Amino acid sequence: MNFEQRQLVVPGTLLAEGKYEAGFNVYRDADQYFASIVGLADLRNDLVSVIPLRGCYLPQPGDIVIGKVIECIPTAWMLDIRSPYQGVLFASEFLSKPLNPMREEARKYLDVGEMVIASVIAFDRTRNPSLSCRDHNLGKIQRGTVIDVDATRVPRIIGKKGSMIGMLKKESNTQIMVGQNGRVWISGKTRDEEAYVAAAVRKIADEAHTSGLTDRIREYLVSNRR
């Protein structure tokens, strides 16, 4: 091992030599392991990985994402999910009945610019990710605020076993949904309430890798509550 735990590494940094396994954001060359991205090096049971500080979102089946409609085609919508690949939401996965494009337009149900909470059902990089809204809590966003944060910060916003997001919901009395693609939906009773929770979420994203963050965010919420 060639690094200290949680050391900042850059692409090309030699992390380890010998009997190890390559985890996320690490590549192997003969018996040498290198970082491929800027982040914090991490070793757990011979598994060398790098916790990313920058990176784009790649869909995984089962992820909940928040997408923005950018195109309506006869029986589907194309969604911007802040990933290199646009999401496809078929009408049959959004409406509970089939949509007959001869009779009605897809735009009637979802128009360009509207936001949707959906889950990823399939993705393998050879085809665009397909999305579905067939579950409760999924579907078109009717109210609230959506903010964008870096997708690499999502694990911190959720926290260990949901500790951070649980605290946010409890202290602010708002509904919050974190998309794995780095979009956060916040719905409260007033716009002001949503705005200060949004500010707290941005603060978490900015200070993601500092210690004692949950307590500081709690203080921040309490002092801003009216």
Place this chain on the structure above:
Amino acid sequence: MTTEKLISDDGIRNDGRKLDELRKIKFEIGVLKNTDGSAYVEWGRTKILVGVMGPRESHPKHLAMPDRARIDAFYRMASFSVEEWKSPAPSRRETELSKVIREALGPAVFTEYFPRTSIDIFIEVLQADGSTRCAAISAASLALVDAGIPMRDLVASIAVGKVEGQLVLDVQDKEDKEGESDMPMAYMPSKNAVTLLQMDGQITHDEFLRSIELLKKGCLDVYKMQKEAIEAHFKVNESNTEEA
């Protein structure tokens, strides 16, 4: 025609540097808001701004490759970047440098991670004083890091020239124009791999071998500065690490 000497008798160049001394180099990361990654470099009097977009859906679509991402570089010189006004229309030289830079950075990027997408690198030369391709490649690899694109290594780049019969490291504009030869190289230090090597002018085989040694040394110096720039940029926000 009488020209002033570029190297004094005791081996000092006309800007006060030793033969193997670099100009003052300053990298900055994350300077632009509307790009996925960006970097700015001041390399002596050469000033270059780089923005990276992507990986994103490839436009036009027919250029997308089914097995990897397409890398595209757009090298452009501002009209005010050189002593005489440069026409804003793309020149032959700019098109060539775009190609050369694209191919110098390509081997470093894991393009196979993002099939069917494109990664666009926009390079704007604000002020040119020699070695713009080297400065552009070095800065662009930092912008790629800032965009979070997986890479094998950083690409560091520098040029060696032959001026008044002597090899000099990090060629400035005057030395490039009045010297006998110019040889830029891009290099991935931890892979010991050369991704770009060009030369114009004439040098001997022995001088070529000595140039390569000098270039490697120069690239390592640039590499060190690139690493320092990344650490300075990311350390500010991410100290005292603790994870979810």
